[in-house]
Amino acid sequence: MESILYKCTMCGKKTSYSSLEKDLGKILKENGFPYELSDFETLSYKSYNCAQCGAADRDRLYKLYIDKYENIGTDTKILDFAPSRQLEEYLRAKSKNYRSADLLIDGVDDKVDITNMHNYKDKTFDFFVCSHILEHVDDDSKAMSELYRILKPGGKGILMTPIIDRDGVQDEDLTVADISERIRRFAQDDHVRLYEKAVFLDRVKKAGFQIHEYGFWNLGPISFIRNGIRFKSRLYVVSRES
Ligand SMILES: [Zn+2]
Numbered sequence: 001m002e003s004i005l006y007k008c009t010m011c012g013k014k015t016s017y018s019s020l021e022k023d024l025g026k027i028l029k030e031n032g033f034p035y036e037l038s039d040f041e042t043l044s045y046k047s048y049n050c051a052q053c054g055a056a057d058r059d060r061l062y063k064l065y066i067d068k069y070e071n072i073g074t075d076t077k078i079l080d081f082a083p084s085r086q087l088e089e090y091l092r093a094k095s096k097n098y099r100s101a102d103l104l105i106d107g108v109d110d111k112v113d114i115t116n117m118h119n120y121k122d123k124t125f126d127f128f129v130c131s132h133i134l135e136h137v138d139d140d141s142k143a144m145s146e147l148y149r150i151l152k153p154g155g156k157g158i159l160m161t162p163i164i165d166r167d168g169v170q171d172e173d174l175t176v177a178d179i180s181e182r183i184r185r186f187a188q189d190d191h192v193r194l195y196e197k198a199v200f201l202d203r204v205k206k207a208g209f210q211i212h213e214y215g216f217w218n219l220g221p222i223s224f225i226r227n228g229i230r231f232k233s234r235l236y237v238v239s240r241e242s
Contacts, residue, residue, distance in 0.1 A: 006047075007226045009063050010055035010086050017047030017057070017228040031183035041163045041197065042235070047228025055086040058131060060227040062087060062158055064219045065235050070156070072127065079128040079150070081114060087129065115142040120150045128157035135161050135191045138174050144207035147238075154242030158235065159204065159211075161195055162187060169196035200236075209238035 008015045024045065025037050037045040044057035055063075066072065077097040080088060082105065092098045101112040110119060114130070115137055130147060134140045144159075151157060171185050172193030179189040186194045204211050214235040216224045224231060 005225055006228055008050040008052060008055060009060050009067070009223065009227055010050060010090065011053035013050075013052040015050050015052040017044070018049045018051065020045040020048045027183065028187060031180050033184055033187055035164055035169075035187075038232075039164050039166070041165050042160065042230075042233040043162070044228050044230045044233065046230075053086055056084065057227070057229055057233070058160060059084045059087045061219070061229055061233060061235055062129065062131070063090060064223050064227065064229075065158070065214055065237065066091075068219060069214075069237075070127065076127055077125045077152075079120075079125045081112075081128070081130045081133050083108070083129070084131075091129075115139050115146060117146050117150055122149050123152045123155075124150050126152055126155045128155075130157060131160040132162065134159075135186065135188075135193055135195065138192065140193070141203055141207065144203060144209070148208045148240060151240045153240050156237055156239045159209075159238045160236055161200065162191075163195045163197050163200055163234075165197040167196065167198075169194060170199040204236070204238055209240065212237045212239065 006015050006017065021037065037043060042058060048057055049055065072094045074096045076095045078091055078095050078099065080091060080098065080100050082102045083100045088100055099110055100108040101110045102108045103111060103113050112119060114133060128147060128151065134143060137143050147157060174192050176182050176185065182189050182191060186192060201211060214237060215233065216231045
């Protein structure tokens with residue numbers, strides 16, 4: 001999908017974006033996933049990776065939000081889980097107090113289990129990015145309460161997971177071992193749940209957070225078009241009351 005309209009916010013270049021339709025769409029269909037790619041709330045499946053820098057649609061979305069609404073300075077304490085290379089480079093350039101974290105991947109600053117972050121004291125971070133983690137972990141409510149614990153009062157975080165906004169979507173099962181069955185129910189072979197929007201919002205609030213929704217109306221429709229981001233996309237920013 002090419003267009004002179006496209007300019008990526010991550011790399012600042014005129015670009016095109018690759019489509020997931022053939023690959024991911026085919027995998028989901030073959031395994032009997034009952035929804036369409038278009039049913040996902042924040043998935044620009046027709047314009048996914050930037051041809052210039054590789055940034056995914058959601059990374060471009062996060063940068064649009066950060067540039068417009070966050071005042072990240074050199075002292076801002078940031079925690080970024082399973083970081084994307086492009087967003088990590090961007091945030092590291094802004095803050096001296098950036099930490100990347102993951103339980104499984106190498107090359108991060110801290111090896112951390114998000115459901116038990118004993119290495120971080122209460123109220124440590126000003127800002128976190130937790131994107132596409134919750135659908136992988138056994139106890140997502142514990143992960144959310146840990147995120148709340150390590151966030152400073154007045155702090156905020158980007159909290160994102162694959163979501164379908166439709167009644168009856170919520171499905172989770174830690175015992176499913178069969179890869180095809182995981183794809184059929186949760187859309188990926190290493191996911192243990194698929195979120196329905198109402199359930200996601202409810203769990204976030206139960207962890208103590210306030211949650212704010214961003215979309216084309218506040219991040220800018222022209223920015224969305226230039227970045228190939230579908231108007232259906234939603235960005236969730238959680239905050240801890242100061
Ligand atoms: Zn780019």
